[in-house]
Amino acid sequence: MTNDFSVLPVVPPDEGEVPDGVRTAVAGAATISRGVWLDLFGHVDFARSPEAWLHRMTHRVSYDRPLLVAVAGARADLVGLKVDDVLGYAYYDVPTADNLHTLDALELGVRPSARRRGVGSALVAAVKADAAARGRTHVMGWMDAPIAGTDETGALRSRTDPITARPTAGSAFALAHGFAVAQIERYSVLTVPAVLADAEVAPGYRLEAWIGPTPPHHRAGLASLWTAFGNDQPLGDVALGEEAWDADRIAATEAASAAVCERCTAVAIHEASGEVVGASQLFRDLDKDEAATQGVTQVLRTHRGHRLGLALKRHNLRVAKAGWPALERIHTWNAGENDHMWRINEALGYQTRAAEICWQWIAPSETTD
Ligand SMILES: CC(C)(COP(=O)(O)OP(=O)(O)OC[C@H]1O[C@@H](n2cnc3c(N)ncnc32)[C@H](O)[C@@H]1OP(=O)(O)O)[C@@H](O)C(=O)NCCC(=O)NCCS
Known part of the structure; x- marks a missing residue:
């Protein structure tokens, strides 16, 4: 692990002028996430523009949506930040109305040139620290992976779903940080x-x-x-x-x-x-x-x-x-075990593209007695 970067929260004001550093941090995260989506799927249908991202962070009902960025160098704030300084990001939901034991929908991305330097680990550590500070015991994140053959060695499996997933860099990372497979969904696309x-x-x-x-x-x-x-x-x-x-x-x-x-x-x-x-x-x-x-x-x-x-x-x-x-196209996800929904989707013409794994981390205090 190197210490040539810092992890900082990005906190846009709910109203009024957005500081330049915040805007730049969000633009940096948007660039990284766009690259991750493109790599994973070959399309950017799920990529958010910086403006849409800022809007979602500041217009919340029943969720808070924190964004953390890892930025180059030792920094105490985002003042004077450049887009290229942003090495990685973590973005997640903090449900505020129900499921109060969770941080949900964790999305994590590290710029390819900054990988294997501990950036992802530092971001996950910060998310787990935030969970502890808020009294949340579970962290969930969904991640796509190719579907594995039925008997493929090393395939990732859930307890309940027939679909298995091929290990990826993301799954190695998730396992290294104590996350476990909680469910594997089917990701499918309909060409309208x-x-x-x-x-x-x-x-x-x-x-x-x-x-x-x-x-x-x-x-x-x-x-x-x-x-x-x-x-x-x-x-x-x-x-x-x-x-x-x-x-x-x-x-x-x-x-x-x-x-x-x-x-x-x-x-x-x-x-x-x-x-x-x-x-x-x-x-x-x-x-x-x-x-x-x-x-x-x-x-x-x-x-x-x-x-x-x-x-x-x-x-x-x-x-x-x-x-x-x-x-032209509609993206959908349904639980691997949900045969009824899949039969409907199949009748409509959806084609399965990948597995989507729900990774779940449970705080150690919850797993030991
Ligand atoms: C997954 C991802 C966030 C990891 O970021 P990173 O900064 O490279 O991660 P770290 O350097 O902190 O790696 C920590 C550990 O994870 C595991 N790991 C990470 N990348 C790996 C890879 N390509 N192959 C095998 N293990 C890997 C290793 O155990 C690693 O420790 P080590 O380097 O000492 O062996 C990054 O590869 C990424 O952005 N991938 C695309 C998006 C994605 O899959 N996000 C979901 C992750 S939950």
């Missing part, structure tokens, strides 16, 4: 077909869909679905639990990201009761016309078995393509 099939919905149900904010009369219904999702989604060994959504949280969350991201949401309504019993959501960054990502798809347990999941996704795709005509 030129002709889209009509959604067929079971008798007794109807579909609605919209781009933009959820109409106020649907917020409570959507909130119940998102809350149920926390208990229903197959999570393997990932220590995440229910999120308590309500109409206000739906409205506030949508408003917070509206300047950088648009949602396309389909709901299934049970006509006899008027209840929202299923929903599916797509997200598009406003600075990307061609790509969207699939968010939650959820049908209440008592209304399953009517092919509402497929109908919701088909309908949402049509509405998304009509509103976002340049849309």
Whole structure:
């Protein structure tokens, strides 16, 4: 380990002028993350512009989003920083409404020329120290890797998923820092077909869909679905639990990201009761016309078995393509063990590209008695 770098927090003000050093640190992290995405996937659909990144850090509902950077030299602050001084970054969610034992969605990147010098280790040490300071015992991060052959030696496995992953530099790093495989998801991409099939919905149900904010009369219904999702989604060994959504949280969350991201949401309504019993959501960054990502798809347990999941996704795709005509591809992830969701995705034409591993670190005080 060398000590020719420093790890510093990047803290933009919630309002007012963003200091130059903060802006430069975010630009440096954005450059590194863009390179990591390009290396991993050959595309930059998940890369954030510095402006969008700053927006997400300063417009938060039910999460804080700290960014740490490793910068060249011994430094006490970011004043006078240059983009090239940024060697690596760690970015993660601090849930503030539920799952209060976790730091989630850890993303870590080190500039290729600065690797194997202890930069990644110093960043992870700082994240674990932050977890301890906040009383959080679990840190999770998702990382992509090629899918391994069924009998491949050294393949990474979870306890619950059929998909196995080939070891990478990132997995060697994660294992060296005490993270374990908690789940392996399937990452798939849909090339949006030129002709889209009509959604067929079971008798007794109807579909609605919209781009933009959820109409106020649907917020409570959507909130119940998102809350149920926390208990229903197959999570393997990932220590995440229910999120308590309500109409206000739906409205506030949508408003917070509206300047950088648009949602396309389909709901299934049970006509006899008027209840929202299923929903599916797509997200598009406003600075990307061609790509969207699939968010939650959820049908209440008592209304399953009517092919509402497929109908919701088909309908949402049509509405998304009509509103976002340049849309070419959709990225999705689903638990390796989640056969139902995968069969729907397969019917829609999704093709599996990689495995996505959930790495989970549990503080030693939690694993010994
Ligand atoms: C993974 C990553 C963050 C590591 O950053 P780094 O600064 O090179 O990591 P460190 O120098 O602190 O490495 C610490 C240990 O991790 C392991 N490790 C890191 N890179 C490795 C590699 N390419 N092969 C094998 N082991 C590796 C080693 O045990 C290493 O210790 P050592 O150098 O004494 O052998 C960096 O390679 C990266 O940005 N990769 C792309 C993004 C990514 O995969 N992020 C997810 C990581 S959770």
